Each structure stands twice: as structure tokens, then as C-alpha cells.
Amino acid sequence: MNDLPAILVSPSTERKGAEFADASISLSNRYTEAVIVAGGLPQILPSTTSRAIVSEFVRRSDAVLLTGGDDIQPQLYAKELSPELAGKVGGIEPERDTWEQLLVEEAFAQRKPLLGICRGHQMINVALGGTLIVDIPTQVPGALQHKQMDRKSDPVHEISIEPGSLFANITGTERVSVNSTHHQALGIIADPLHVTGTSSDGIVEVTELKDAAQLPFFLTVQFHPERLLDRYKVFLRIFERFVEAADRGRSKKYESKGHGGR
Numbered sequence: 001m002n003d004l005p006a007i008l009v010s011p012s013t014e015r016k017g018a019e020f021a022d023a024s025i026s027l028s029n030r031y032t033e034a035v036i037v038a039g040g041l042p043q044i045l046p047s048t049t050s051r052a053i054v055s056e057f058v059r060r061s062d063a064v065l066l067t068g069g070d071d072i073q074p075q076l077y078a079k080e081l082s083p084e085l086a087g088k089v090g091g092i093e094p095e096r097d098t099w100e101q102l103l104v105e106e107a108f109a110q111r112k113p114l115l116g117i118c119r120g121h122q123m124i125n126v127a128l129g130g131t132l133i134v135d136i137p138t139q140v141p142g143a144l145q146h147k148q149m150d151r152k153s154d155p156v157h158e159i160s161i162e163p164g165s166l167f168a169n170i171t172g173t174e175r176v177s178v179n180s181t182h183h184q185a186l187g188i189i190a191d192p193l194h195v196t197g198t199s200s201d202g203i204v205e206v207t208e209l210k211d212a213a214q215l216p217f218f219l220t221v222q223f224h225p226e227r228l229l230d231r232y233k234v235f236l237r238i239f240e241r242f243v244e245a246a247d248r249g250r251s252k253k254y255e256s257k258g259h260g261g262r
Contacts (some may be wrong), residue, residue, distance in 0.1 A: 004041035005246035006023035007095035008061035009023055010120070011044055012069040013093045022048070031067050031117075034226040038239035040246060049098040056201035058106040061112035063217070063246035065112040066100055068118025068224060071184060073097050088135035088183070101127045113245040117237070118182055121220035123208065127210055130190035132220030136203065143201045147183045153227045156180050159205040166219060167206045170241050171234050178205065191253065199223070 009031055018025025025047050032042040045057055058064060070091030074081050081089075104127035107114040116124040116197075122132055138145050148156050155177035161168045168174060186204040189195060194215070196205025205222045209215065219242070225235035
């Protein structure tokens, strides 16, 4: 079969776009390039909070990718924040929060491979019932410098990987250096998730499912592998394994319709 597996990618939002200064979607080309290099066909979700439309996009796709971006609305994971912490939250995207929650629900309901990167890593934890650290420098004494925007495409700190985990299998190692561009992090871990990667200060860098049979592929990472894969092939393998899982699911669906394999 020559068709490529379709990967549904969730974008950011902008108040003003380039054409008519209307509300628009925005997405770094790095994500779609990573999907293409890994053998997939990226499809970008439009700005919609319609469950029916989101569900149909997931149905027509072979996997779902949640990307990076701005902060998630605190009311989704915290009853209230102190004025100090509330002042640390910026750039929230309420509509995006809604459609990404729907994407997570539909990915599980339809059993599609799911990959979350940075904000996507955080959103999946929130959507499944977890919480966030609102601001690492404020809430984690002695933490590493996790927001290094001037080095967003360079490894800046190591993470430890749980032996025997999916991520250890993908990377072939128990330690890897990653980039870091975030000021928030996972707090209370959602019940379905299992932490398989952390930085030396305890910040959660990787999660997988406790029950791996729930989805054909599931991985969330706090760093940005799409910005590293051109120089460090270990990060390309994340996308390759994700797209391979999407292709397997697509092939089974194709065969179940009576077309057979070639």
C-alpha cells in the first residue's frame, strides 16, 4: 500500500493572523516536517470546538499529535490559585483547551495512537484528571532552568529513563539530553499515566500508560523532539515509532474492509 498514514496535528491559536488580522491557527513547520520525515501525512485540525467535527477528524485520521504552545487555563486543573501564581499564567487559549480535551477523549474512545509534546504532554495529563505545576521557579525550589528559549533547539539537561519502558526501548538508553522551553510541568499525575522519564530536579519529562493495551501507541514528552531530530536521530525514532503504530492501525482497518494486503 502506497498511502501514507494520516496524522492529525493540533495547532495553536492567534488573535491576529497574517492575511486579514482575523483569529487564526498557527503551527511550527517543525511538527509537520517531523511527521513527513517519519513517513506520515500531517493533517492540521481547524479551529473548532464541535465534538462531532473533532470526532470525525479523529475517525478519518490514523493517529493524533498534540503540540506545544502557551499555558492551559488553570480552572481546568485547580480550584483557585494564589495571586502570585495566577500572575505567572500567560497566553491561555480557551478554545484550544476545549478541542484538545476532545481530541484526547476521542483518541482513547477510537483507540488511536497518541503523542503529546510539551503543552500536549501537559494537556493530556489535565484531560485525564491530573494537575500542573503552575510555575516551576516559584513552586520547585532548586529546580533546573527549564525555560531556555535562547537554546530551544539544543540539548540543555539530561533526563533519566525508566529501564524497560517504551521510551527506553525507543531511545535505546536510560539517559538522554533534551531541550527545555517550559515554565510549567506535570503536578499530580493522572491515574492512567505512569512516569517513565524525569529530570534531576524531579520534573516529569515522559509519561506512558500504566495499561499499554489501552492504545496502540501512547507517549508524552515535556521536551521538543521535533527541534532536535535533524541532528540527533534518537529523537526521530519517537516520530517513526508513532507513525509506524498509525500505519499498523490503518493497515488493519484497510484489511478489515476486505481489501487485503499487498
